[in-house]
Amino acid sequence: MKTRMIFLGPPGAGKGSQAKILANKLNIPHISTGDMFxxxxxxxxxxxIEAKKYTDQGQLVPDEVTNGMVKERFNESDVKDGFILDGYPRTPEQALYLESMLNELKMPIDIVLNITSEDEVIIRRITGRRTCPVCGSIYHIDNFPPKVPNICDKDGATLVQRKDDSKETIMKRLEVYNKETYPLIAYYTQTGLLVDVDGNRDLEVITNDVLEILEQK
Structure with missing residues (x-):
């Protein structure tokens, strides 16, 4: 299935997990801005180097830098048969840039999936995450626990909770999302591309729901 799609939704709604699963099922690249950075x-x-100047100071990376990374990624051949964009665009300004760039490439977006989730669910999901400092594997104390509590299955390293997985940090991230990224929902609603998906459910249920939506499209 050749599909060009964008995943929207607050941090912790499950965008990244769904994008990886669907990219594998549909055999199209999952383009994560986090991975690009x-x-x-x-x-x-x-x-x-330019992006690091801002991230080191805890500042947002300017659009021209982020847009430049995205443009470079779309010069690669694997995007021609479809793709999933995760983490970009974050603002209506970035959306306008993306639309212009993809129109030039004759690869317009087919659908924008907005993964919704309640704040309480998001907080429970993110605060329960544990990461291996050695191999980077991610676990969850409830949904995907390691075989031995707090120990990585792959290399035996002690798992850690990242600083940005604390409740205080999550609340700040949700506040930033609602202020800066939420307007994208209005933007893509006007284009007729936006479809809401309930992200409070299990991963497999959401995946099947998304596949049905794509079939209907």
């Missing part, structure tokens, strides 16, 4: 910063690319 990490790649560029790790490899000290021109865009990565």
């Amino acid at each position: 990490r790649y560029h910063i790790k490899n000290n690319t021109k865009l990565g």
Whole structure:
């Protein structure tokens, strides 16, 4: 199924998990801006060096830097048969840039999936996450616990809770999302591309729901 889609939704709604599952099922790339930032910063690319100036100070990376990374990613051939964008666009301004760029490439977006979730569910999901500091594997104390409590299944390292997985940080992130990213929902509603998906359910149920929506489209 050749589909070009965007995933929207607050942090912790399950966008990343669904995007990975669907990318595998549909055999299309999952384009995560988080992954792009990490790649560029790790490899000290021109865009990565510029982005790091802002991330090191806890500031938002300017649109021109983020847009540049996205444009570079869309020069790769694997996007021609479809893709899932996760974490971008974050603002109506970025959405306008993306629309213009994709129209030039003759690859317009087919659908925008808005994964909704209640704040209490999001907080429970994120505060329960534990990460392996060695291999990067992610667990959850309720939904995906390791075989031995607090120990990574793969390398035996002690799992940690990231600082940005604390309740205080999550509340701040939700506040930023509602202020800066929520207007995207209005933007894509006007385009007729937006479809809401209930993200409070189990992963498998949501995946099946999304696949049905894509079939209908």
